[in-house]
Amino acid sequence: MSGAPTPAPTDRELLRRYHDEGDRDARELLVERHLPLVRSLARRYAGRGEALEDIEQVGAIGLLKAIDRYDLARDVALTTYATPNVVGEIKRYFRDKGWAIRIPRGLQELNAKLSSTIERLTGRLGRSPSIAEIAEELQASPEQVLEAMEAGSAYSPVSLSAGSGDDGDLDPMETIGAVDEEFERSEQRAALEPALMSLPEREREILRMRFEEGMTQTQIAERVGVSQMHVSRLIRKSLTRMRAELS
Amino acid sequence: MPSDRIELTTPVGRDWDPVVRLVLGGIADRLNLGFEELDDLQLAVERLLLEAGPQASVKLSFELSDHSLRTRIGPLRAAALAEALQGPPPPPPGELTLRRILETVVDSFGVEDVGHDGSLVVRLEKVVQGG
Numbered sequence: 001m002s003g004a005p006t007p008a009p010t011d012r013e014l015l016r017r018y019h020d021e022g023d024r025d026a027r028e029l030l031v032e033r034h035l036p037l038v039r040s041l042a043r044r045y046a047g048r049g050e051a052l053e054d055i056e057q058v059g060a061i062g063l064l065k066a067i068d069r070y071d072l073a074r075d076v077a078l079t080t081y082a083t084p085n086v087v088g089e090i091k092r093y094f095r096d097k098g099w100a101i102r103i104p105r106g107l108q109e110l111n112a113k114l115s116s117t118i119e120r121l122t123g124r125l126g127r128s129p130s131i132a133e134i135a136e137e138l139q140a141s142p143e144q145v146l147e148a149m150e151a152g153s154a155y156s157p158v159s160l161s162a163g164s165g166d167d168g169d170l171d172p173m174e175t176i177g178a179v180d181e182e183f184e185r186s187e188q189r190a191a192l193e194p195a196l197m198s199l200p201e202r203e204r205e206i207l208r209m210r211f212e213e214g215m216t217q218t219q220i221a222e223r224v225g226v227s228q229m230h231v232s233r234l235i236r237k238s239l240t241r242m243r244a245e246l247s
Numbered sequence: 248m249p250s251d252r253i254e255l256t257t258p259v260g261r262d263w264d265p266v267v268r269l270v271l272g273g274i275a276d277r278l279n280l281g282f283e284e285l286d287d288l289q290l291a292v293e294r295l296l297l298e299a300g301p302q303a304s305v306k307l308s309f310e311l312s313d314h315s316l317r318t319r320i321g322p323l324r325a326a327a328l329a330e331a332l333q334g335p336p337p338p339p340p341g342e343l344t345l346r347r348i349l350e351t352v353v354d355s356f357g358v359e360d361v362g363h364d365g366s367l368v369v370r371l372e373k374v375v376q377g378g
Contacts, residue, residue, distance in 0.1 A: 118282055127281060128281030128282045128283035128284065129281060129282055130275075130276070130279045130280060130281055130282070131272065131275060131276040131280075131282070131285070132276060132279065134282065142273075142276045143273075146269055146272035146273065146276070147269070149272065150265050150268055150269055150272070196343060207343060210351060211343055211347050211348060211351045214351060216283055217283050217286065218283065228282070228283070232286050235290070236290070239294070239343075239348075242343070243297075
């Protein structure tokens with residue numbers, strides 16, 4: 001018979017394993033352990049025009065940043081350190097998308113009907129409907145449909161590349177020739193893979209279906225059981241999250 | 248239909264992304280593109296601008312014909328873009344790079360012009376189905 005169960009590692013031990021030994025499982029464990037904190041903080045910002053799930057996801061990015069930036073030399077609890085990071089990330093998200101929360105009610109209502117209308121038309125037409133077809137179905141103008149789509153496409157897309165123009169002084173052609181391409185590609189691969197792995201399995205699978213298998217959003221929507229618009233949003237959110245992971 | 252051209256010079260940044268998306272939406276409506284094709288185009292332009300990194304402004308030129316929509320974006324100053332677009336063969340499965348994204352969402356793309364300062368003008372082409 002075995003003895004007492006092994007106590008769970010402390011946050012500090014997990015942080016040490018991650019920072020000193022590069023143990024990504026330890027990082028994953030820390031994320032899982034502190035997601036309830038993120039959810040709790042995210043709930044404070046619910047009801048302001050953004051889906052709670054989206055706010056939680058943004059908050060989770062703040063948590064990841066806090067874990068990555070944590071200084072082991074400082075004697076401060078991870079929760080204490082992470083809280084302002086999570087809240088800051090959520091506030092930045094709302095600040096960046098300020099335009100989206102002030103949309104007129106009429107457009108919000110039109111936006112709410114868009115997804116089901118596109119699904120219905122896709123089924124009826126056997127292809128992705130045009131803006132004019134969506135507008136006719138909704139008894140709205142194409143301009144209103146586009147505005148409603150825009151109102152719903154509130155997200156914060158960011159770059160996949162780790163840099164942000166810092167090497168802008170270099171001639172791009174020189175850059176191609178001056179470095180070992182395989183070396184650069186292997187570095188890029190090393191950076192991208194963890195970013196991809198940081199995504200939930202369903203989102204990884206959606207990216208794989210879209211960008212490896214070349215499936216259309218409609219095909220993915222059918223297979224996964226969500227709407228086409230939701231697939232579109234998930235793809236963008238996943239790319240955003242990957243970028244946050246890379247940075 | 249002869250080729251029509253729309254040109255837009257816009258500041259670069261999240262505040263201006265909706266303007267670019269709406270212009271693309273209007274063009275998609277004009278060309279009778281499907282919702283997915285519009286979404287593809289928007290994603291291609293967004294990713295390209297984001298990969299290019301911070302810069303003051305960019306010019307987008309849209310050339311519409313019966314058969315395709317050709318979009319030119321530039322000048323883009325990020326040196327890394329050239330490799331992403333013209334570099335080694337496509338990455339193996341499991342890697343999600345700008346190049347793979349563009350290969351999925353547009354029919355062709357490439358660097359159309361390189362300025363004296365190394366800035367790029369990038370071309371994206373989307374075939375109009377049934378055009």
